[in-house]
Amino acid sequence: MTSLIERLWYGKGRPLLILSPFSWIYRAVSDARRQKAHDAYVQKLPVPVVVVGNITAGGTGKSPLTAWLVDEIRSAGWRPVILSRGYGGKSAGYPLLVTEDTLPALAGDEPVMLAQATSVPVVVDPDRRRGAAFALDNALGDVLISDDGLQHYRLPRDIELAVFDGARGIGNGALIPVGPLREPVSRLNSVDFVVVNGTDTADENGLVPLHSFAGIAHPQMYAMRLKPTRLVNLKTGETRSPESLQGQKIRAIAGIGNPTRFFDTLKALGAKLIAVPFPDHHRFRPEDLGTESGHMLVMTAKDGVKCRGFAPDNAWVLYVEAELPKAFSEAVLAKLRACSGPSTS
Known part of the structure; x- marks a missing residue:
């Protein structure tokens, strides 16, 4: 994303309003892909799937949140596996099991970084449903965490987390290319948790009050900071x-x-x-x-x-x-346990 586009998307007004017809097309295609993927699967995977993503273009802190989730979930007795598209990498074949020494040119920079940060299996595949099958077939773990996978609808999911940058919010509130939104703000009605990276409005439990961030009213909205x-x-x-x-x-x-x-x-x-x-x-x-x-x-x-x-x-x-509040960790783990018990036997 160029700095010019950032200024246009995250500034005041909608100077790219002339591109509105393309936003309508973008939304129609996105909605159709989501519906097609939803119709394609009727059965969930045999292990819980946690999806971390965002509805805005650009960096929000998804990867640090993914690493944090891995630590919290692993400490609770689970064996997490990270799924990634592997953006920026080009492997001769997929799925690709990433290690700390895998070349970023093959796997992408974020999967290698996450492998080094977490020491858990990281599976790269542009088709994350296929990557999930690989992880299950090889008994790599008992919970799957999809990094930047909110719009990858072919992958069934049990828990969804949407992450925002606290300073930039939803920008001008318009869909790509007029604004930074990958999906309408109403998409948040179906996610389980909203995480705001960098905000001073959280209460003593780390909850961000309703409407205090970009006018969003989500009952499970938590503050995060990067230390x-x-x-x-x-x-x-x-x-x-x-x-x-x-x-x-x-x-x-x-x-x-x-x-x-x-x-x-x-x-x-x-x-x-x-x-x-x-x-x-x-x-x-x-x-x-x-x-x-x-x-x-x-x-x-x-x-x-x-x-x-x-x-x-x-x-x-x-x-x-x-860094996230204890209340958020407890809420995520409770949701995870409701999906399935950890395989600790």
Whole structure:
């Protein structure tokens, strides 16, 4: 997503209103695909399926939420498996079982990042129903978590989570290409939970009050924040605290859906940065990393998996983790147990 489109989608008004006929076509095609997929399956999978996604284009924090869910679900006795489309990767065959050492060029950057962050099986397949069958046939786990799969309707699901960026919300509220919405806001009526990444309006239980975020009235809307946890040197593995960035001159690169959020995090840590955004899922080359004298090079974990092989000595990854309220964890686990009991015998 270009910065120009971001400004048009997430600013005031609808300057692309002339493209409304394409929005109508987009919605008609989307609704037809959803109905066709819904009619195609009548039986759920033998294990619970949790889908994490969004109804807006661009980055919202889905992958950190997926990693958080894996930890919470695994701690409760389940064996989670992550399903991913593998955007940006090109494998000779699918399904592809991803490990921490799989090349991002094959699997995509996010699946490799999630494999490294969670150490659970990650299955990549553009057809996530086929990927789910592979996971089940090989007894990889007893609960499936689909990352960025809200619109992949061929995959039956038991729990749906929709994630929003708290600062950008629903933008101008219009469907692509007039606005950033992949589906109408009314789609939220059928999801189980709404998660808002970055908001100050939550109550003591982490619940976001009705209508306080983008006018959305969902009874299970929770606040999430991304907390920087550590800096790791891509060449040596040396670890530092995020607070060590205070006063440091850095070149910050980010090829993610919402690079501004990453740059704002670095500024909040006191870094003096040169911000260099790239398109989401950008395939980095050595010349993209820059050569500013006396500057640290800092990037996201998603970009780090692609730059590891040619990173200079001054290249660091800033890792972040999702923080969500206990009430949300309890609600998700209760819903999961209602679907099926964990296979712990």
